[in-house]
Amino acid sequence: MFNWISNLFKSLNANTNPAEIAHALSLGVLLGLMPKTNALWYMIFVFFCFVRINKATYALVLLVVSYFAWMLDPTFASVGYSVLTYAPFENVFARLIDIPFVGFTKFNNTVVMGSLVVGLAAYIPFFLIGFFFVKFWRKHVAPTFIKSPLHKAVQKLPLLGKLFEAAEDKFLK
Numbered sequence: 001m002f003n004w005i006s007n008l009f010k011s012l013n014a015n016t017n018p019a020e021i022a023h024a025l026s027l028g029v030l031l032g033l034m035p036k037t038n039a040l041w042y043m044i045f046v047f048f049c050f051v052r053i054n055k056a057t058y059a060l061v062l063l064v065v066s067y068f069a070w071m072l073d074p075t076f077a078s079v080g081y082s083v084l085t086y087a088p089f090e091n092v093f094a095r096l097i098d099i100p101f102v103g104f105t106k107f108n109n110t111v112v113m114g115s116l117v118v119g120l121a122a123y124i125p126f127f128l129i130g131f132f133f134v135k136f137w138r139k140h141v142a143p144t145f146i147k148s149p150l151h152k153a154v155q156k157l158p159l160l161g162k163l164f165e166a167a168e169d170k171f172l173k
Contacts (some may be wrong), residue, residue, distance in 0.1 A: 007056035012137050022130030024057035032065025033044035033072065038112055039104035041172050072118070073111055080114030085117065 011021060027048050034041045048058070070082050084093060105111045 005056075005060065008054070008060060011054050011056065012134060012142070018124040018131050018134035018138075019127075020052060021054045021057050021126045023051075024053040024055070025061050025130035026123045027053060028058050028061025028128040028170065029065050029122055030116075033069045033076070033119045035106075035109075035112055035115065035126075036066070038104065038106035039101075040107060040116070043105070058074050069115070070106070072115075076118060077110045078112030078114065079113065079117055080110030083113050083117055084108065084110060102152045 031041060031045055031048075034044075049055075083089065093108060097108055109115070
């Protein structure tokens, strides 16, 4: 876990494309909201392991959002019920459930469908937040922090000193 945090700080301060970090944030939120007891979650997870995103951000956001996602289950259930009972889609969902493998995805579960819809709706806002956060971090926060006395004190601590080593190399050159 410390390695993931260290890699996250390195990528925030490195020449990594901000879109890679923003996509990882959005995908972590999307999968963090979904229950892990269905094949749909695993198919999405495996697919995005082969896409070029920041894996440390992906893993950390996925873990953090998964820890708190259960609190939104009533909301997911009501959104999922609305989607699954929407009249134009009822025949499509009825035919999909008859396909052998599709039943393992549990898309007909209201919580799974609701979390998928909410996650997809939240993808673009979280992407924009992540993208502009990385830009703001690189332009304002990192250079200011490196010049502060707090940074010198943090550098003396062995664990935290290694976390900010990449930022020092980037901005003091």
